[in-house]
Amino acid sequence: MIFYLVAAIVLAADQLSKWWVRSHLEMGVASTVWGGLVHVLRLENTGATGNTFAGYGRWFVPIAILILAVVLYYRSKGKLRGAWMEVGTGLFVGGALGNAVDRAVFNAVTDFIKASKGHDAIMNIADIGLNAGVIVILLSTLFFRRKRAEAAQTAE
Template sequence: MLILFYIVASFVIIIDQLTKYWIRTYLSVGDTMVVWEGVLNFTHIQNSGAAFGLFEGFGRLFVPVAIIIAIVSIFMLNKGYINGKVLEIGTALFVGGAVGNAIDRILFNQVTDFIHFQFRQGIPNLADYALSFGVVLIFIDSVIVDAIRKRRATEPETEINEKNYDQGR
């Protein structure tokens, strides 16, 4: 299953970097392009902090954190501590987002943000959304899927329960 992790994490990093490159190439800092009137704009800003503009000016501190997260995640995957599709995809999204933003911090000392939904505050990028969605999936696996596993472990063994368990993960 490691291949799923590498595909998802690589996809996030590549798409994140391509979209940021496009924004840096075609929009000057502060410029806005309307994508969907009243809903979505691309507004080019540079963020020297963390995801969603937090910790402004301390972005460089997150580079070693991203590297450690990636190394620990790959180690845990190889050792079998991260198993199941939900947890694996969540971890891949988190790692891909962390590495995508770390690349910007290393190359530019700041992160390119551009996704501006009119109905919410903040201007994140794809890596920020991948990080956030990855955390949600990790939480779902850790709380909900784990509770389902525990419940199934306490149910009496029947042919139906075994069949459902095999199809679940």
């Protein structure tokens, strides 16, 4: 249940934030929100990270669907167990679906969160979900692998 909740929250937050950005910011215009805490700059990315593969963004929609299918398959087989794995895969799938919706509907992903002053990275909520999901999945895998190894040594 955690997986579905996290994925739905990431997808909804991503799509709502992108709707707000498309409705209130002109393309290429920088601004700040939340009292200057967050710097925003609306860009449309027709490719992948850093606009690599520009113009081929829709090719990534089937990849997002494949990611969802693989995660659902492994979940059904009991391979992705534990609260942290649920959170990590939920973040990752929610992010993948958020960007896939943009690519399918607009043929471009709306990016708007400027990482920090002095950096060129522009991202969105889906990108944050994807990155956070990968980190949580890796940490969960490493932590529980180590925990299982320690339990096996203790059992010997």
